[in-house]
Amino acid sequence: MKAFRRKLCAVKTVLKLALLIITVSSAACFTSNQTILAAPKEATRTPRYLFLFIGDGMGPAQIKLSEALLENGRSLAMTSFPVLGMATTHARDQLITDSGAASTALATGSKTTIGTISMAGNHLDTLRTIAEMAKAKGMKTGIVSSVGIDDATPACFYAHNASRSNLYDIAKEMASSGFDYFGGGYSAGNFPENQAKSKAFRGDIKALMQSAHYVIAHNKTELASIKPGVHCWAYSDYDSKGALSFAMDLRNGNDIELAEFTREGIRLLDNPKGFFMMVEGGKIDWACHANDAAAAAHDVEALDKAIKEALAFYRHHPKETLIIVTADHECGGLSLGNSANGYETRFELLRHQNISMQGFAEKVSTWKKRGTVTFPMALDSVKTYYGLSLTHANSALALSAKDSTALHEAYTSTMKTESAGTKIPDTFSPTVTGILNSRAAIGWSSNAHTAVPVQVFAIGCGADAFKGFYDNTDIAKKIMKIAKLKKRVI
Ligand SMILES: [Zn+2]
Known part of the structure; x- marks a missing residue:
């Protein structure tokens, strides 16, 4: 633990330096072609409407x-917010x-260990969440996510469990939470394999929700017909993990987007006592x-579109609304620029990709089952979905002999027949995606x-408190203080 703290100290110094660099470059990057929204002068009220993205x-x-x-040089809504801060993200043990x-x-203002859902690191003490505090204050509460509604991030606002992988037990807590609105992905915990893992199985999650007087909306029409005041769990089509499709993949007409779940949530939650x-x-x-x-x-x-829904609400209630936009952590070590391109950037090449890598991998999986897709046919698909080809007029999209060899090796390996008990990984989809990312001057380190x-973007009543460099636990503490939410261990 001491070694970890020493390491943490050293890294904190590096991170502070990084903040300076990021803040300076952010200022340069985020202020072009956009209007910074003015901070409201009055910030003495207690916000009634709280959004945390x-x-x-x-x-x-x-x-x-x-x-x-x-x-057309457009900007994201989140980068127009008048207040910018930064937060460290380390866990208690890592x-x-x-x-x-x-x-x-973010939900409780307390550090805990990896994989824990709103419990202390000892896995004995339950930590009260800002959503539960808001509910106790008489505010309505809504939880929306583009992944499974019992996935770790949404779970941390309504559930308490020693492990994020206890998906069924986490999902059960939706029914006992008394929260007003759950929207987005389905419950992965309700898949039979996750039901079977539970030591406290109480039946189907949908039935539990209905017994707790939640109306389940399966599509746009059903969601639109739900009246404010009715407790609702809304989802539409979902993937094998209970999540919505990637935003760039084709959806059917009944799919509900994150922004629509947010807009409908605002409609259902809006009331004089406020909401979180x-x-x-x-x-x-x-x-x-x-x-x-x-x-x-x-x-x-897609997240920014959802933020725009909150901003539209904010414009009607500027003195009573607080919107915070942040992240739980960075992922992938994404760098904008790479060794292959030096000071050149070609991000626009990514516009030639019109399917997510997961979507492309699903196609590769069907090729494998069919067994009739040759390498030239696979290259045709690479051109269709990523814009890359052996003879492209745009040299940045032309595959080199080295690329072609790498793709051929990945194709051959991926298409091998699997023997019983062995799973041959798809290396073709990551190879294609990696070539386009590299050409576009994108780097990934992890x-x-x-x-x-x-980053932490803030606008509205009390937003000024989010300026500066602080820890992620401070975000919840600031929200509690500004909104007068009471913290206590249940
Ligand atoms: Zn992750």
Whole structure:
């Protein structure tokens, strides 16, 4: 532990230096082509409407990349906020955190160990969350996420568990929370394999929610028909992990986007006593784990669309609304610039990618099952979905002999027949994605999270408190103080 603290001290010094650099470069990057929203002069009131947006895995580089890919020099709404701060993200036991420990910090103001859901590191003490405090104060409460509603980040606001992997037991706490609105992904905990892992199985989560008087909305029409005051759990189509599609992938007409879940949440929660709403852009993190820059950038934009819904509400209630936008941690060690390109950047090449790497990998998986897709046919798909080809007029999109060899090796390896009990990984999809990322001057240093501090954008009543450099636990403490929420161990 002492060694960890010494390491933490040394890294804190480096991080403070990094903050200076990031703050200076952020100022240069974020102020072009945009209007900075003016900070309201009056900040003495207690906000009635609290929004906390969490971009999972969204560091400053993810934000800048997303902004660089917007058409016509547009900016993200979040970078127009008048207040900018930065927060460290370390867990109690590890410098590089996970969404459990980080979101526990954001939800409760306390550090905990990796993988823990709003409990102290001893796994005995339950930590009260700002959402629970808001509910106790008479405010309505809503939890929205683009990944499973029992995934670590949303879970940390309504559940308490020693391990984020106890998905079914976490999901059960939705029903007992008394919160007004859950929206976004489905409950992965309700998948049979996760039900089976529970030592305290009490039946289907949907049935538990209905017994607790939640109305379940499965699509846009059903969600739109729910009246304010009715407790609601809303989801639409979801993937094999219970999450919404990546924002850049095709969706069917019934899919509900993160911004729509947020807008409907505001409609359902709006009341004179106020509300607290947490909205997570969870797939930014998944894209960064996959080192898929285009998918990450699109999901940052999807989160920003949700933030615009809160901003529209803020404009009607500027003296009573506080909006905070932050991240639980950075993911992937994303760098904007790489050794191959030196001082050149070609982020616009990522616009040629029109499917997430996960979406492309699903196609590769079907090729493997069919067994009839040859390497030239695979290269045709590379051109269709990534814009890369052997004979492209744009030299930046032309595959070199070295690229072609790497793709051929990855294709051959991926298409090998699997023998019983062995799973051959798809190396073709990451190779294609890696070539385009590298050409675009994108660098990735990790497939995991990093210890890079994250930005905090704030606007509205009490926003000034979020200036400066502080710890992620301070974000929750500041919200408690500004909104007069009472902290105590249950
Ligand atoms: Zn992650």
